[in-house]
Amino acid sequence: MAGTSSGVGKTTVATGLMAALRARGIRVAAAKVGPDFIDPGYHALATGRPGRNLDPWMCGEAVIPALAARAAAGARLLIIEGVMGLFDGAGSTPMASTAHVATLLQAPVLLVVDASAMSASVAAVVHGFSTFDPQVAIAGVVLNRVGSDRHEALLRAALAPLGIPVVGALRRDDGFGWRDRHLGLIPVIERPRQVEASLDRLAIAIGAQMDLALVQRLAAAAPSIEAPDTPTAPPGGRCRLGVAAGPAFSFGYADNLELVASAGAELIAFDPLRDAALPPHIDGLIAGGGFPEVFAPTLADNRPLLADTRRQVANGLVTWAECGGLLWLAAQLDGHRLCGAIDARGQMSDQLTLGYRTATFRTATPFGPAGTVVRGHEFHYSSLDPPGDALSFQGLNGSSAARGGWASPTLLASYLHLHLAGTPKLATELVRRASARSAR
Numbered sequence: 217m218a219g220t221s222s223g224v225g226k227t228t229v230a231t232g233l234m235a236a237l238r239a240r241g242i243r244v245a246a247a248k249v250g251p252d253f254i255d256p257g258y259h260a261l262a263t264g265r266p267g268r269n270l271d272p273w274m275c276g277e278a279v280i281p282a283l284a285a286r287a288a289a290g291a292r293l294l295i296i297e298g299v300m301g302l303f304d305g306a307g308s309t310p311m312a313s314t315a316h317v318a319t320l321l322q323a324p325v326l327l328v329v330d331a332s333a334m335s336a337s338v339a340a341v342v343h344g345f346s347t348f349d350p351q352v353a354i355a356g357v358v359l360n361r362v363g364s365d366r367h368e369a370l371l372r373a374a375l376a377p378l379g380i381p382v383v384g385a386l387r388r389d390d391g392f393g394w395r396d397r398h399l400g401l402i403p404v405i406e407r408p409r410q411v412e413a414s415l416d417r418l419a420i421a422i423g424a425q426m427d428l429a430l431v432q433r434l435a436a437a438a439p440s441i442e443a444p445d446t447p448t449a450p451p452g453g454r455c456r457l458g459v460a461a462g463p464a465f466s467f468g469y470a471d472n473l474e475l476v477a478s479a480g481a482e483l484i485a486f487d488p489l490r491d492a493a494l495p496p497h498i499d500g501l502i503a504g505g506g507f508p509e510v511f512a513p514t515l516a517d518n519r520p521l522l523a524d525t526r527r528q529v530a531n532g533l534v535t536w537a538e539c540g541g542l543l544w545l546a547a548q549l550d551g552h553r554l555c556g557a558i559d560a561r562g563q564m565s566d567q568l569t570l571g572y573r574t575a576t577f578r579t580a581t582p583f584g585p586a587g588t589v590v591r592g593h594e595f596h597y598s599s600l601d602p603p604g605d606a607l608s609f610q611g612l613n614g615s616s617a618a619r620g621g622w623a624s625p626t627l628l629a630s631y632l633h634l635h636l637a638g639t640p641k642l643a644t645e646l647v648r649r650a651s652a653r654s655a656r
Contacts, residue, residue, distance in 0.1 A: 227255050228418065229328050229358055229386065230297035234262035235419035237293060237428060245291035247284060249317045250299035251572075251593040251633060253467035253505065259297070262415060266470040270296065272320065273305075273312040273572050274591050275638035278444065280320045283471065283637055285443040293435050296323065302345060302352070306572050307612040315352045322439050324355030326383055326431070332361035335370040343378055355434045356383035358426065363388055383434075384426030447471075449479035449636070449643035453651025455499040455534075462487030464515060465540060467505030467633070475636045475643040476502075480651065488544065492520040500534035500582075500650035501525070503541025505633060508549060509564050509598065515544060516552035529557040529627065534582050534650040537629035539596055542622075545629050546600060558622050558629060560600045570595050573632060575607045578619070581628040582649040583642045590639065592632040600631075607632065625649070 230246075237244045246259035247268040256267020268287040270280050288294035298314030302325065305313030318325050327345055331338055338359070346354040357380055362368045368385045375382055457476065459468075465488065477483055483502075484495040489511060494501065508515060516522075529535050529545065535557075537545050542562075545555045549562040577588045606623030607630055621630030626649065636643050 227258065227297060229360060229422070230295060231255075231258045231262045231415065232418040232422035233426065233428075233431065234259060234295050235415050236423040236426070237295075237431070238263060239419050239423065240428065242293060242432070243291045245288045245294045247287040247294065247296045248299070249296060249314050250312060251595075251635070252299065253469075253633075255297060256470075257466065258411070258415075261412060262419075263291075265291070268471070269469055269635065270317050271312055271593075271635055272316060274593060274635040277320055279447055279637055280317060281441055281443040282446045284321055286446045286471075293432065296321075298325075302327065303348065309612075312572075315349055318353070319349075319351045322353075322441055324353050324434050324438050326356045326358055326434075327354050328358045328360050330361055331359045331367075331371055332363065332388060335367070336374045338371050339374040339378060342375060342380060346378070346380060354380055355437075356381045356430065358383050359385040361388040362386060381430060381434075383430055384422070386422070386425050389421065447475065447637045447640045449475040449640040449647075452479040452644040452647030453654070454480050455482070455647055455650035455654045456495070456497060457481045457483055457500040457502055457534075457650060458495045458498040459483050459485045460488050460501070460503040460541060460544070461485040462489050463506075464489055464508055464511040465504055465506040465544075467538075467540065468502075469635050469637075471635065471637045472643070473502075475640050476647060479640075479643045479647040481647050488518065488521060489514050490518075492518070493524045494521070494528060494533075498533070499654040500646070501529070501536070503535070503537040503544055505539035505541065508540045508543045512549050512552040512554070516554060522553075522555045526555045526557045529555070532626045532653060534646070534653055535627045535629065536582060536646060537627075538633050539594075539631050542600065542629045542631060543598060549598070558604075560602055560604065560622070562598050562600050564598050566597065567599070568595075568597055569599075569631070572612055573609045575609050575621075575630075575632055576617075577606065577623065578608055579606050579623050580625045581606070581623040582626060582646050583628060584645050590632070590634055590642070592634045594631050594633070596631050604630070606630070626653070 234244050244263045246263050247270050248255045259267040303315045305311045310316050362385045543549050545557040546560045546562045547556045579586050603620040604622040605619040607621040608617045610617045
């Protein structure tokens with residue numbers, strides 16, 4: 217696992233390590249701690265395999281070993297990128313932190329340290345991280361943003377008494393500073409060729425500045441753990457579901473689509489930027505997240521698709537829309553006319569809404585009756601007017617419940633991102649609802 221003491225460059229290091237090992241013929245798999253959608257896209261490009269997420273808060277602790285086993289299937293090495301700092305979890309707790317997942321998997325941790333402004337102090341930092349929680353095994357250190365050969369020598373000398381190996385010393389290089397948006401990297405799908413070229417250069421640098429053989433030995437020394445069966449969704453029937461894809465709708469968990477498929481759905485991707493109509497003969501629609509504000513003018517120009525979607529949703533097309541999908545279904549976003557399947561208007565702002573949520577359905581949805589409780593995550597800079605009142609939300613610290621989202625027995629559209637691996641029966645219920653429409 218790749219943890220961090222500073223948050224600086226962790227994704228760059230983890231993704232570059234994946235690419236460097238793959239370039240040497242090693243079958244590498246990847247996973248990301250937490251709810252993030254964008255980093256797994258970089259992992260997928262680096263490994264040639266689907267990106268995965270391991271989130272104990274949304275899915276529950278018990279299922280994390282099985283999800284890690286699914287991620288690692290057929291690979292020689294699983295690299296898990298951490299989230300935030302090593303011990304930073306949900307709210308003020310260690311729940312869903314990198315350390316928490318490392319403990320659940322008994323996985324060794326490579327601690328990525330921003331060493332740009334320290335020399336001997338690096339020993340205090342690493343000593344503190346390595347002793348803070350005896351259950352977390354710091355197996356090696358990656359020195360990041362090192363200034364020179366002399367700087368590296370000072371850092372290595374300071375760390376030598378700790379007995380924790382230095383796995384690599386990465387030179388400061390602004391050329392590896394990928395452009396970002398809203399606290400995260402720009403999705404790979406928006407600039408695939410540019411990201412691939414940068415990743416090739418990064419793999420070469422990582423290969424030269426990290427001991428890849430040592431990384432493999434440290435990983436091989438990890439104890440074996442018993443993983444329960446991978447979560448599957450019981451069959452709910454047979455149906456066809458259109459899945460919004462392409463640059464505007466790139467946020468989605470691979471496990472979600474696999475669970476919906478295992479419940480009996482045939483998934484047909486379409487691109488709302490280009491396609492003039494929904495896929496033919498579908499019984500349901502999935503529109504996940506992304507950055508619709510970036511593509512709002514083009515989405516708005518695709519009037520035939522907007523009209524087709526508005527008509528079919530109004531006629532009972534079973535629909536699951538999250539965040540960006542919610543905005544696409546709205547009447548407009550920042551003045552751009554969109555689907556109008558939901559009588560609300562979206563507006564971008566500088567205000568970030570972020571965090572885990574427990575949500576209770578106040579009305580029936582395709583996932584279940586009123587009273588159904590789910591866990592999810594919000595991350596958005598937009599608001600909807602009116603916000604809807606189909607779900608009742610509660611934050612981590614028992615904060616007073618807010619309301620939001622739009623729902624009916626055939627529609628769930630909200631800002632909440634769900635990971636179905638913790639409750640596979642939700643996928644079954646979605647397919648059951650869509651299959652009932654198919655049978656009419």
